[in-house]
Amino acid sequence: MKSFLNVQDLGNLHQALQEAVEVKQDRFQWQHLGKNKTLLMVFFNNSLRTRLSTQKAAMNLGMNVIVLDVNAGAWKLETERGVIMDGDRSEHLLEAIPVMGSYCDLIGIRSFAGLTDREYDYAETVYHQFLKYSGRPVFAMETATVHPLQAFADLITIEEHKRKPRPKVVLTWAPHPRALPQAVPNSFAQWMNAADVDFVITHPKGYELDPAFAGNATVEYDQMKAFEGADFIYAKNWSCPGVTCPDQYGKILDDYHQMMHWTVDAAHMAVTDNAHFMHCLPVRRGMIVSDDVIEAPTSLVIPEAANREISATVVIKRMLESL
Ligand code: AN0
Ligand code: CP
Numbered sequence: 051m052k053s054f055l056n057v058q059d060l061g062n063l064h065q066a067l068q069e070a071v072e073v074k075q076d077r078f079q080w081q082h083l084g085k086n087k088t089l090l091m092v093f094f095n096n097s098l099r100t101r102l103s104t105q106k107a108a109m110n111l112g113m114n115v116i117v118l119d120v121n122a123g124a125w126k127l128e129t130e131r132g133v134i135m136d137g138d139r140s141e142h143l144l145e146a147i148p149v150m151g152s153y154c155d156l157i158g159i160r161s162f163a164g165l166t167d168r169e170y171d172y173a174e175t176v177y178h179q180f181l182k183y184s185g186r187p188v189f190a191m192e193t194a195t196v197h198p199l200q201a202f203a204d205l206i207t208i209e210e211h212k213r214k215p216r217p218k219v220v221l222t223w224a225p226h227p228r229a230l231p232q233a234v235p236n237s238f239a240q241w242m243n244a245a246d247v248d249f250v251i252t253h254p255k256g257y258e259l260d261p262a263f264a265g266n267a268t269v270e271y272d273q274m275k276a277f278e279g280a281d282f283i284y285a286k287n288w289s290c291p292g293v294t295c296p297d298q299y300g301k302i303l304d305d306y307h308q309m310m311h312w313t314v315d316a317a318h319m320a321v322t323d324n325a326h327f328m329h330c331l332p333v334r335r336g337m338i339v340s341d342d343v344i345e346a347p348t349s350l351v352i353p354e355a356a357n358r359e360i361s362a363t364v365v366i367k368r369m370l371e372s373l
Contacts (some may be wrong), residue, residue, distance in 0.1 A: 051179075051187065051365070051368040051369050051371075051372055052187045052188075052369070052372065053187065053188055053189070054188075054189035054191050054365050054368075055177065055189075055193065055198060055253070056196065056198065056240060056368070057198065057202075057237075057240050057244045058174065058244075059070075060202075060365075060368070063244055063245065063300045066364060067085070067205070067206065067209055067222050069364050069367075070206045070357075070360050070364050073110075073360050073364055073367070076362070077110045077363055078229065078357070079110035080110075080111050080112075080370075081111065081283075082368055083111050083112065083367060083370040083371065084111035084112035084114075084255065084366075084370055085112050085136070085243075086114075087112075087113050087114070087156070087370060087373070088114045088115070088153065088154040088155050088226075089113050089114070089115045089116070089154060089155070089157075090104075090115075090116045090117075090118065090150055090157050090158070091104060091106075091115065091116070091117045091118070091155045091157075091158045091160075091165045091342050092121060092150065092157060092158065092159050092160070092180075092217075092258050093117070093118065093119050093160045093191075094120050094121065094159075094161040094162065095160050095161070095162045095192070096185075097160055097191070098191075098332065099331060099355050100160060100191045100192065100199065101117065101166060102356070103199075103359040103362050104158055104191060104358075104362045104366075105117065106359050106362075107359050107360075107362030107363040107365075107366050108366055110363050111363065111366055111367055111370060112360070113156075113366070113370075115151065118150070121244065122127070123145075124138040125139075125141040126138055126140055126141070127139060127142065127146055127182065128143065129139055129142075129176065129179075129234060132191060142269075143176075144179070145180060145190035147179060147183040147184050148183050148184060148354055150184060151183070151184030151185045154186060155186060155187075155370075155373060156183055156186055156187050156366065156369050156370070156373075157180060157186050157187070157190070158188075158189050158190075158348065159177060159180055159190060159192045159193060160192050160193070161176040161177065161192075161193050162192065162193075162194065162231050162233070162355075162357040163194040163195065163231040163232070163233065163300070164194075164300075165205065165229055165299070168292045168296070168299040168301060168330065169201070170193055170194075170306075171194040171195060172174050172194070173345065174194055174195060174196075175195055176194065176304055177190060177193045177194070178344055182245070185221075187369045187373070188373070189365055189369065191232065192231075192233050195232060195234065195236050195263075195303060196233050196236055196237045197234045197236075197237045197330070198237050198241075198365075199358060199362055199365060200234060200237060200238075200330050200361075201234075201237035201238050201240065201241035201242065201355060202361035202365070203355075203358045203360065203361040204238060204241065204284065204328065204330070204354060204357075205241050205242075205245055206357045206361060207353055208245070208247070208282055208328075210312060210361055211282075211326055211350060211353075212281065212282075213281065214281060214288065214302040215246070216246055216247060216248055217281035217282060218248040218249075218250065218279055218281050218282070218285050219236070219242055219247045219250070219280070219281065219325070220243070220249075220250045220252060220276050220277060220278065220280045220282065220284065220325075220373065221235060221238055221239060221249070221250070221251045221284045221286065221311060221320075222252045222253070222273060222277070222283060222284065222285050222286075222312070222314065223235075223252065223254060223257050223286070223287060223315055224286065224287050224312050224313055224337070224339070225287060225306040225310055225312050225313060225337050225338070225340040226287030226302075226306065226334060226337055226338065227269075227306055227334075227337065228286050228302075229289040229300055229301060229302050230287050230288055230289055231288065231289070232259065232260070232288045232289065232291045232317065233328050234286050234288070235259055235263075235288045236260065236263040237285050238261070238286070239251060239259055239263045239265070239267055240263045240265070240282060242267070243264075243265040243266070243267060243367050248284045249267045249268070250267065250268045250270055250276050250280075251264060251267050251268070251269050251270070251276075251284045252269070252270050252271065252273045252276035252277075253269075253271070253288075254271070254304070254312070255294070256290055256294060256295050256298065256303045257288065257290060257291065257346055258291060258293040258294050259288075259291055259293070260291055260293055261293070270279070272280045273312060273318070274321060277318055277319075277320065277321050277322050278321050278322070279321075279323050280321055280325045281325055281326065282325055282326050283314060283318075283319065283325045283326070283327050283328065283331070284328045285314045285327070285328070285339055286309070286329065286338075287323050287330050287338060289301060290303055292301075306337070313337060313338065313339065313340065314327065314338065314340065314343055315339070315340040315342070315343060316340065316342055316343060318343075318350075319343055324348060325348065326341050326349070326350045327339065327344060327346065327349045327351070328349075328350050329344070329354075330354070331351055331354075331355055333351070334367045
């Protein structure tokens with residue numbers, strides 16, 4: 051595997067899930083694969099889970115790891131071609147990328163959406179520049195439109211906790227004070243569409259996900275109706291994807307004070323089939339979810355985060371095997 055952005059990059063999903071089970075049984079059995087190999091993790095944005103779980107995964111596989119926080123100590127990078135660099139950006143991404151590639155064997159990138167230029171974000175411009183100019187296999191650690199390591203961990207978690215062969219999984223929008231990317235819901239939708247689940251998306255009008263990710267999933271605008279009989283509730287905020295209202299791309303459509311009835315609380319969970327609560331974290335309590343719901347025994351937020359180490363181990367293992 052030379053690139054990891056989408057669920058299709060893993061090939062047979064059932065096989066990948068089986069590999070995750072094997073990794074979980076003994077995560078250190080492929081230490082030889084990473085000997086004298088180096089992973090470079092490049093962060094343009096903050097992280098807790100991705101940073102720790104991906105580094106741990108690489109260590110499970112016997113790799114060395116270098117982490118670069120671009121905004122904390124590196125030169126400010128220009129990303130546009132054809133500009134006169136007389137501002138505060140000292141270096142161009144087009145030199146920085148091959149230089150980074152020369153020090154490592156694999157590259158993981160975190161580069162969030164700018165949320166101003168839909169075309170630039172949805173073309174995954176930064177990711178593809180890394181792929182093209184680094185000469186190394188590259189994987190997304192949340193890029194402009196996707197967060198596949200998260201969605202893979204989410205699916206592993208659902209497989210571990212499902213009580214029916216085909217559970218009902220509901221992705222629900224929830225309020226947040228700041229505009230957030232669509233990467234997490236995009237990937238979650240893509241992976242759920244590929245999995246054997248009954249998948250429903252619920253959000254206020256205007257937050258329709260890009261059809262490339264939402265596929266044929268059922269969209270139910272009545273949140274309570276969507277929650278009925280659900281086995282898994284996956285909450286996440288996202289800003290306007292610009293599908294039904296292109297001029298609003300990356301914006302919050304209504305003041306969050308008006309949207310607090312979308313916060314997942316006990317009254318919401320009461321209409322489900324004793325559903326598990328899920329969220330990728332970091333989560334704002336009182337905005338996305340109430341304290342009692344996230345603290346309930348049915349909440350999976352911690353096992354879900356723990357499975358990030360498993361999803362990352364499978365992905366890095368696959369990349370090491372194809373070096
Ligand atoms: C990011 C997002 O919503 O994409 C990262 C989530 C894993 N969240 C925040 O910036 C709060
Ligand atoms: N879920 C997730 O990717 O968390 P971080 O932003 O802390 O890495």
